[in-house]
Amino acid sequence: MEVLAVCHVHSVWSYDGSWSLEDLGAKFSRQGYRVLMMTEHDRGFTSTRLEEYRKACAQVSSEKILVVPGIEYSDAANRIHVLVWGKVPFLGENLPTSEMLKKVKDAKGVAVLAHPSRKRAWECYEPRWADQLLGIEVWNRKYDGWAPSEQSPTLLDGSGAVPFVGLDFHTDRQSFPLAMAVDIHPNVTEEAVLDCLRLRKCSPRAFGASLGRDLLRKASPALRIAERSRRTVASIARHTKVRSR
Numbered sequence: 001m002e003v004l005a006v007c008h009v010h011s012v013w014s015y016d017g018s019w020s021l022e023d024l025g026a027k028f029s030r031q032g033y034r035v036l037m038m039t040e041h042d043r044g045f046t047s048t049r050l051e052e053y054r055k056a057c058a059q060v061s062s063e064k065i066l067v068v069p070g071i072e073y074s075d076a077a078n079r080i081h082v083l084v085w086g087k088v089p090f091l092g093e094n095l096p097t098s099e100m101l102k103k104v105k106d107a108k109g110v111a112v113l114a115h116p117s118r119k120r121a122w123e124c125y126e127p128r129w130a131d132q133l134l135g136i137e138v139w140n141r142k143y144d145g146w147a148p149s150e151q152s153p154t155l156l157d158g159s160g161a162v163p164f165v166g167l168d169f170h171t172d173r174q175s176f177p178l179a180m181a182v183d184i185h186p187n188v189t190e191e192a193v194l195d196c197l198r199l200r201k202c203s204p205r206a207f208g209a210s211l212g213r214d215l216l217r218k219a220s221p222a223l224r225i226a227e228r229s230r231r232t233v234a235s236i237a238r239h240t241k242v243r244s245r
Contacts, residue, residue: 008166
């Protein structure tokens with residue numbers, strides 16, 4: 001059975017989130033998602049807060065939507081971000097990425113490199129991370145907009161990682177038809193979802209279509225034209241709004 005998971009989502013448990021877990025569960029369930037892969041910022045978290053957060057995610061989960069708790073870890077420079085899911089204890093803030101990834105792997109967690117284009121994070125990528133990263137975000141709605149990251153395909157080729165797509169949802173402005181399709185049998189549970197990810201029984205979707213590596217390359221030029229147009233229109237709208245004040 002294939003189910004759709006929306007990935008890289010922040011709630012009010014993150015310092016910059018604006019939606020409650022309950023509202024997020026209702027929103028994405030209505031949009032046809034079966035799994036909600038949360039990724040709260042590590043800033044302000046503790047081991048105790050993580051346990052409270054896990055319980056809150058379990059309480060919101062239902063037969064309509066499974067809410068999977070996760071943490072987005074950042075390095076001290078706030079440049080490299082990694083999405084982490086699984087029964088991983090809270091690792092702390094500002095950890096060196098290599099150290100953090102080793103701890104995630106030791107705890108049998110799942111790690112995905114987030115938004116490589118943000119702050120040119122792709123320049124900091126180290127090949128030795130390849131065997132500790134399940135995936136790399138090839139399309140992050142918040143930072144990449146309407147088109148995939150230009151740098152992610154090169155990172156994928158050198159790593160063998162699974163291409164991931166994520167909303168980086170903080171507000172409704174990041175709503176977009178991106179999803180990870182997960183081939184799961186028979187019950188939709190947190191461990192079953194994580195097992196599917198570990199076994200690479202997952203693939204990215206955009207606008208309802210499979211986003212394989214070949215399609216990613218072929219569709220990217222047209223999508224980037226659309227993204228440049230969107231940014232131009234948004235910029236004009238902002239300037240018009242400022243002048244009208």
